[in-house]
Amino acid sequence: MSTGPQLQKISDPPPFFGLSADVAEEKWFAIHTFARHEKVVAQEIQGLGITSFLPLVKQVRQWSDRRKVVEFPIFGCYVFVKLVPTHEERLKVLRVNGVLRFVGINGVGLSIPEEQITAVRVLLEEELPVCSHPFLKLGQRVRIRNGALSGVEGVLMARNGERTLIVSVDAIQRSLSVQISGYDVEPV
DSSP states (O other), rough: OOOOOOOOOOOOOOGGGGGGGTTOEEEEEEEEEOTTTTHHHHHHHHTTTTTEEEEEEEEEOOOSEEEEEEEEEETTTTEEEEEEEOOHHOOOOOOOTTTEEEEEESSOOOBBHHHHHHHHHHHHHHOOEEEEOOOOSSSSEEOOOTTTTOOOOEEEEEEEEEEEEEEGGGTTTEEEEETTTTTTTEOO
C-alpha cells in the first residue's frame, strides 16, 4: 500500500547512437587530438583496454650535429579507436588527456568503414613510400587485383605520368598516396 508519490529510478544515460551494448559491435572512429599529442593519446587509450591505431611514417630529420630517423603521425591530430559505441566507452576516450572530440557531426562521432582502416594498415605494413595527399572526393574508385596490395581500394590518379592510388579516410578528410606502377587495377 502506497500513500505518497512513487519515485522513479533514474536510469543510465542513453547508449551512444541509440545502440544497446549487447547488440552493438565494435566500430572504428577518429578522434581529434591536440597537436603533437597523438602518440601519448594512443598509448593511454590502449591502457584503457580500447584498441587504438595511430598510422606512423618514418622520416629522416637533420639537426646541426646529427641525423635521426623519427616516426611522425601521417594524419596529424588524429587517432583511430575501435570500440563498441556506447556512452560509457565514448566517455572513457573523451576523458583521456589530449583528446578534443570525436570526429563527426556535433562531436558525436562518425564510424569509419573497416576497409578504410585496413587499406591504411596494408600500405604501412608493406613499407612503401607513402605521403599525405589532399583529400579527394572525385575520381574513379579502383581496387588493386594483384601483388602485395591486392584488394586495397582507392582513387586512381596520375601524377607526373605515374599511376598513383589515393586511399582516403572519409571521416577525417585525409588521404594517402602511393605509386602503383606495375599493379593491375579494376573499377569498383
